[in-house]
Amino acid sequence: MTLLRVEDLHTHFIARNLDNEIQVAKALNGVSFSLDAGRILGLVGETGAGKSLTATSIMGLLRPPARIMGGRALFQGQDLLAMPDDDLNALRGRDIALVVQSPKSSLDPLSRIGDQLIRIRRAHRGGSVAEARDKAIAMLGSLGIPDPARRMRAWPHELSGGMAQRVLIALALMNEPQLLIADEPTTGLDVTVQAQILDLLRDLVRRTGIGAMIITHDLGVVAHYCDEMAVMYAGAIVESGPVRQVFRRPTHPYTVNLIGATPERLRLGATRTVGGPPPNLRALPPGCPYQDRCPQAGADCTTIPPDVALGEGHVARCHRVAA
Amino acid sequence: MPIGRMLARRLVLVVPLLFVILLGTFMLVRLSGQDPVGLLAGPTATAAEIELVRASLALDQPIWVQFGVYLGKVVQGDLGASWLSNRPVLAEILDRAPATLELMLWGVFIGAGIGIPVGLRAAFRPDRSFDQFSRFFSLLGFSVPTYWLGLIMLFVFFYLLEWAPPGMGRISLFLEPPPRVTGSYLIDGLIAADWELAASAASQLILPVICVAIIAAAPIIKQTRAIALEVLASDYIRYARAQGLPKREIRAMALRNSATPIVTFIGTEITGLVGTTSLIEYVFAWGGLGQYGLSAIIAGDFAAVQGYVLMLALFSVLVFLIVDIYVTLTEPRAA
Numbered sequence: 311m312t313l314l315r316v317e318d319l320h321t322h323f324i325a326r327n328l329d330n331e332i333q334v335a336k337a338l339n340g341v342s343f344s345l346d347a348g349r350i351l352g353l354v355g356e357t358g359a360g361k362s363l364t365a366t367s368i369m370g371l372l373r374p375p376a377r378i379m380g381g382r383a384l385f386q387g388q389d390l391l392a393m394p395d396d397d398l399n400a401l402r403g404r405d406i407a408l409v410v411q412s413p414k415s416s417l418d419p420l421s422r423i424g425d426q427l428i429r430i431r432r433a434h435r436g437g438s439v440a441e442a443r444d445k446a447i448a449m450l451g452s453l454g455i456p457d458p459a460r461r462m463r464a465w466p467h468e469l470s471g472g473m474a475q476r477v478l479i480a481l482a483l484m485n486e487p488q489l490l491i492a493d494e495p496t497t498g499l500d501v502t503v504q505a506q507i508l509d510l511l512r513d514l515v516r517r518t519g520i521g522a523m524i525i526t527h528d529l530g531v532v533a534h535y536c537d538e539m540a541v542m543y544a545g546a547i548v549e550s551g552p553v554r555q556v557f558r559r560p561t562h563p564y565t566v567n568l569i570g571a572t573p574e575r576l577r578l579g580a581t582r583t584v585g586g587p588p589p590n591l592r593a594l595p596p597g598c599p600y601q602d603r604c605p606q607a608g609a610d611c612t613t614i615p616p617d618v619a620l621g622e623g624h625v626a627r628c629h630r631v632a633a
Numbered sequence: 634m635p636i637g638r639m640l641a642r643r644l645v646l647v648v649p650l651l652f653v654i655l656l657g658t659f660m661l662v663r664l665s666g667q668d669p670v671g672l673l674a675g676p677t678a679t680a681a682e683i684e685l686v687r688a689s690l691a692l693d694q695p696i697w698v699q700f701g702v703y704l705g706k707v708v709q710g711d712l713g714a715s716w717l718s719n720r721p722v723l724a725e726i727l728d729r730a731p732a733t734l735e736l737m738l739w740g741v742f743i744g745a746g747i748g749i750p751v752g753l754r755a756a757f758r759p760d761r762s763f764d765q766f767s768r769f770f771s772l773l774g775f776s777v778p779t780y781w782l783g784l785i786m787l788f789v790f791f792y793l794l795e796w797a798p799p800g801m802g803r804i805s806l807f808l809e810p811p812p813r814v815t816g817s818y819l820i821d822g823l824i825a826a827d828w829e830l831a832a833s834a835a836s837q838l839i840l841p842v843i844c845v846a847i848i849a850a851a852p853i854i855k856q857t858r859a860i861a862l863e864v865l866a867s868d869y870i871r872y873a874r875a876q877g878l879p880k881r882e883i884r885a886m887a888l889r890n891s892a893t894p895i896v897t898f899i900g901t902e903i904t905g906l907v908g909t910t911s912l913i914e915y916v917f918a919w920g921g922l923g924q925y926g927l928s929a930i931i932a933g934d935f936a937a938v939q940g941y942v943l944m945l946a947l948f949s950v951l952v953f954l955i956v957d958i959y960v961t962l963t964e965p966r967a968a
Contacts, residue, residue, distance in 0.1 A: 371875055402877030416872035419966065420889050433878050465965040481876065 312384075313489055313521040314368075315344040319381035319391075321360075321367045321545075323591075335591040337363050337376070338545040339599070345538070347488070348519040350512065352536030352553065354526060354568070358588050360545040361525045365491045367391075369406060370398045385489065404434040407482035411494040413474035417466035423477050424462025431484045449480045453510060472503035479510065490514075490522045496531070508535050529572050533557060538623075541565045544589040544599035551624030561618075561626040563604045598629070606630050639961055640954075647950055651943070655707065658942040659700050667933030669716055690716070703939070712943065713936030715929070722940035726922060730944070731816025732803055733921035737910045739838060740845025741903055748850040749895060752857025753888070756865060767854055774851025779909050782847065783916035786840045797840050798833075800917035805833040841917045848909050849902065856898045857891070864890045893964050900956035904949040 321338035338360045345351045353361045366372055368383045368390055383390040385406065390398060402408075410416050418426055427446035428439055435442075443462070450458035453476045469477060475495060482490060492511060496504035508524075512535050515522045524536060532539050532553060540550040541564065549562040560566045569575060586603035595601055597612040604611065610629045618631040671678075674686045687693050691702060706713060712722040755764040783800070790797040803818050804810065808830050811821040819838060822831030864870060864887050873883050911923025918924075922941065929937035961967050 369875060371871070399877045399879075402875060404877060408872075408875040410868075410872060410875070412868055415868040418869045418873065418886055418890070420886075420964075429882070430876050430878065433876075433882065467966050478872075 311347050312344050313347045313386065314523075315382075315384040316364070316368065317342050317382045317384070319364065319367060319383065320379040321363055321372065322377055322379050323375050324377055325375040333592055336545060336594060337591055338367060339594070340546055341381070341542070343540050343547055343550060345489070345521045345523060347521045348515065349537045350515055350522045350524060350535060352524050352526060352532035352539040353542060354529060354532055354539060355542030356527060356568075356588060358591070359542040361527075361542055362493050363545075364542070365408065365493055365523070365525060369402055369408060369491070370395070371402075400434070403430060403482075403487075404485045405487055406489045406491065407485070407487035409475075409478050409482050409490065409492040409495045411497040413478040414466060414469065414471060416478060417469075417474060419466055422463050422465060423469070424464075427462070427477075427480060427484055430481050434485045445484065446480070449484060450477070453480050453483075454506070455480075471499050472507065475499060475503075475507055476510070479507070483514070486518075488520055490520060491525070492522065493525045494527075495524065496526075496528075504531075511535070529569060530574075541568065544591065544594060546599065546627070548600065548628070549624075549626040551620070552622060555620070555622055555624040559620070559624070561620060561624075561631050562600075562628045563606050563630065564600050565626070567605075598627075636958060636961055639957060643954060643957065650950070651946060652704075654946045655704065655939070655943065656700065658939050659703060660696075662935045662938050663696060663699075665933070669933045669935060672933065673716055707943070712940040715934055715937045717929075717932055717934050717937070722936050725925065725937070726940055726944050729920060729922045729925050732919055733907075733910060733914065733923055735803075735817040735819065736838070736841055736845060736914065736919060736921060737903070737906055739842045740910070741849050741899065741906065743842060743846040744849030745853055745899055747846065748853025749857050751850075752854040753861050753891070755854070756858045756861035757884070759862065764858075767858070771851045771854040774847050774854075777847070779844070779848055779912040780916055783841065783844050783913050786844055787916070790840060798836050800840065802918055802920055803834060803837050804830060805837070808833055837917075841913050841919060844913050844916075845906065845910055849906055852902060853895075853899060857895055860894045860898070861887060861891045893960055896959055897956055900952050903952050904945075907945055907948070 319338050319341040320336075323335040323337055325333055325335075327333050341360065341364055343351070353364065355361055363372075363376070367376075367378055368385075370390060370393070372378065378391055381391065385401075390401070393401070417423065421429070424443065424446055427449065428442040431437070431442040431445055432439070447458045447462060450461055455461050455473065455476055466474065466477075479495075490511070495511070496507050499507065508531060511522060511524070514520070524531065526532060536553050538551065539553045539556055540547045541556075541562065542548070543564050549556060549560070549565045556565065557569065560569050589599050589602070595612065596614075598604070598607075598615045601607040601611040608629070613629075615627050615629045617625050617627050619625050620631070670683055670687045670690065670692060673690075674683045678686070684693075691699055694702075703713070710723065712726070714721050715725060718725065751767050751770075755767040758764060787797075787800045791799055798805065810818060811825045811827055811830055814821045814824050818834035819831055822828075822834050867890070869890075870883060870887055873886055878886075907923065910921070911927055913919070914921045914924040915927060922944065926938065926941035926945075928934075929941060
């Protein structure tokens with residue numbers, strides 16, 4: 311069952327520069343993907359590719375100067391982008407939950423974590439404080455936090471990074487969401503804690519059958535924890551498909567280079583080939599956005615490349631790919 | 634940190650702080666080049682008489698000896714006598730302090746009562762017309778000279794419109810001050826159930842308090858706006874939005890998180906407002922501590938200047954202590 315279908319999403323940053331000229335940075339240029347319930351989608355790409363922006367656009371959390379210029383984001387059949395603000399706000403935190411990086415600074419410093427858990431539950435589901443408290447204690451316990459009843463009284467500044475991330479996940483899960491978006495959930499945590507958090511997320515999806523989207527620039531995370539992956543470049547998805555297919559047969563030159571640039575591959579003797587500066591979103595070339603850095607670029611790359619289906623849901627957007 | 638330990642640590646720090654302040658003012662006053670002896674001895678004094686006065690004030694002793702004597706007396710609670718009035722400085726200061734406190738606290742109270750809501754509203758809707766207006770007002774409050782504001786207020790509201798009484802003290806000249814309880818004529822008048830007196834005290838307060846309030850409100854607006862904007866841009870407010878918390882709760886969260894820095898700022902502002910209030914006191918012939926300090930500086934009345942500065946320092950210490958207690962009580966990270 312398709313939980314989330316994003317179609318041709320365009321988001322631009324529109325601002326005036328010092329000379330008072332209007333400048334448009336085309337940050338998202340036709341992002342399309344879909345996510346089924348019970349599956350984990352990994353969104354990868356370099357910094358500035360538009361991974362987080364995709365999530366904030368879908369959730370209606372953009373602030374000026376960012377603006378959605380077109381597209382649809384269908385969540386259980388409803389277009390999130392066309393929804394009134396209040397309806398979307400009611401949906402956020404209830405049906406769609408977000409886990410962000412920097413968990414310690416994302417918790418309200420003046421509320422005990424128990425109060426924050428109770429607050430989010432009651433804001434969306436109502437009910438008594440006692441009910442919400444029981445639910446919160448059970449949730450902290452199920453996320454592997456020892457002595458959850460006592461932890462409820464902790465202040466955010468007393469938590470370690472890994473503990474804070476678990477609390478954030480608990481906040482996200484308090485209202486049994488259908489879709490969980492985790493934006494670099496393990497950045498800044500040490501490796502063992504990273505693995506624990508990601509194991510937790512994967513078990514959760516397996517157990518409850520919700521859909522999850524993990525935003526990361528770590529291909530290792532994608533390979534280990536995700537079912538599907540989508541590679542973003544310059545605000546567009548250049549290759550997507552089941553994780554196994556994409557890793558076995560990376561097809562878009564950018565994906566090939568990205569996978570070749572992981573420390574593991576480099577150690578195996580691969581040559582580092584992702585070169586050149588990141589794309590200038592204010593002046594993208596016509597056609598394929600990767601043409602300036604692509605080792606295989608040719609004259610036809612100045613025209614818009616096709617989405618080539620490679621079977622089993624594996625798609626690459628490139629002129630060089632023969633179907 | 635428990636309140637008790639915080640207080641103990643603070644009190645230990647106050648001792649060297651006060652010593653440095655005493656030393657600093659003592660030396661500065663003596664290095665100012667003023668010689669009070671000529672003034673005190675009078676224009677017809679002979680050289681022998683001048684030397685006699687000098688010796689009676691111990692001004693012929695080395696400066697370190699003078700400081701030692703002074704320090705010994707201060708420790709016993711004796712701030713010396715004013716050379717102008719011959720009265721003990723401490724008594725004069727305590728007589729006048731309520732006048733200044735009354736004026737300043739009302740001014741800060743009203744300034745904060747205007748400044749905080751205005752700053753918050755400006756921050757919640759940045760760059761709208763209300764925000765533009767508040768920034769204009771804030772700039773105006775910053776740039777208006779204090780004494781000029783007082784004079785213009787008197788000119789408009791007393792002279793032209795005749796709404797306000799003349800700026801001549803804290804109550805009408807025809808009334809006697811009430812029996813002293815708090816030192817504030819307004820409150821003491823109310824306590825004594827002397828309505829005419831309380832009304833007179835209130836009407837005398839209005840103009841100078843408005844002046845102090847305007848001067849106080851300007852930086853409060855600016856700081857409140859900046860603090861609230863920073864809180865609104867913080868990770869936890871952004872995350873609260875992502876959690877779909879109702880707008881009302883997000884605002885409440887922003888308010889609670891802005892409170893500590895705003896209170897801290899107002900604390901530092903109060904200590905700085907003493908200077909502003911002095912000028913207002915002068916314009917309105919208020920007879921407060923600021924006016925006392927200014928006259929003492931101009932007259933070269935050493936003991937009075939030293940006592941005045943010491944009082945200001947103690948007042949600052951007290952204000953910061955109250956702010957620290959507030960922060961310790963409300964801020965879990967301070968514990």
